[in-house]
Amino acid sequence: MALSHLRQEFILHFGEMGSRWGINRTVGQIYALLYLSERPLCADDIVAALGVSRSNVSMGLKELQGWNLVLLRHIPGDRRDHFTTLDDLWQMLRTLVAERRKREIDPTLTKLRDLELLADTAPEDAVARARITEMRELIELLTGWHDDMARLETERLVALLKMGARLQKFISGPADVLSLGRVRQKGDTDGRA
Amino acid sequence: MALSHLRQEFILHFGEMGSRWGINRTVGQIYALLYLSERPLCADDIVAALGVSRSNVSMGLKELQGWNLVLLRHIPGDRRDHFTTLDDLWQMLRTLVAERRKREIDPTLTKLRDLELLADTAPEDAVARARITEMRELIELLTGWHDDMARLETERLVALLKMGARLQKFISGPADVLSLGRVRQKGDTDGRA
């Protein structure tokens, strides 16, 4: 199967970036191929397009399904499994963030909490322990924020993101409308955009 | 150098997570060690604490400096280089996000833009091209938002994050104060302010 220049380039790029994104080349390429494809593809289509082994495609698809980034589709009258990416890019982003959080952040949060509960902390570890607490609190703030954002409808989320820094006006304006735990300190200026 | 149980566990965890975070075990461990340390450490301190080779430590430190996550410090009267992590965790987070963006996102944004400019796109690629545009627009929205956030003082940023989803009240109340509403769809042009 001959890929157009456009598709070829896109797919190769995803393959190369794969290692930086924590997935392997084939997985990146499979995702890219499916993303650009107008119809669901079966494993053999992917083999033909990418020139990798059938078993490699099988494993790659399994991994992508594990990430919930690729869906299994059945085509009537065809026994083979077919695959597509999520059609909604925002949904894809949500999934990606949720999965990365699950793999890259949550285990550390758990570990930090465990370490804080450790009974046998020596006095020499007081500072270390405080730093662990500090890190846990930072991560909790971020994951809590993410939980909030994940709950929003896409439309609202987009609006918030587009607002960007302008939102800060609502938390530090003359009326300080919500009076929520803001900590003003020395050197704090009204850094309006 | 004997590490306390607390430090040992923390360091080993960072080593194990390293691969998920796109850094190798030693780099993760060096960062963890420095993060918990109350004073700057020299390379030999790190060798003693982690039990890896001197050259490995040298390469790890170089990488961490490349990420701007570790600083070189000079101790008066000591010829050896000493190292610390950034003392401000928020600064660390900013650096981390900025560096990951530079490595994991910006190259793709550039590539997507290039592909959109490609002159020889065949009609059969119309849909593929539209999907590329869609992805570019999503990434631009996110990086634009990040640019905004990165500009804020930490205090304001924290306040915004703590607000979380409650902020949406400002953009979708009865009056729809800012009239930013519609969801993005295929074929949509960017339209960021």
Next chain:
DNA sequence: CTGTCTTTTCAGAAATAACTGAAATCACGG
């Protein structure tokens, strides 16, 4: 059940990344 088509598993090969020790380079006091 049997035969055919499809997918998965898995042991070993190939490719990549991480790590080491030795040698080279660098920095600086004398």
Next chain:
DNA sequence: CCGTGATTTCAGTTATTTCTGAAAAGACAG
């Protein structure tokens, strides 16, 4: 300069990950 100690480089080794082909397992029509 020279000598000493610190750091970096790098070729070779080890460890890890990715990929493949062959075999096993699964699914379904007849």
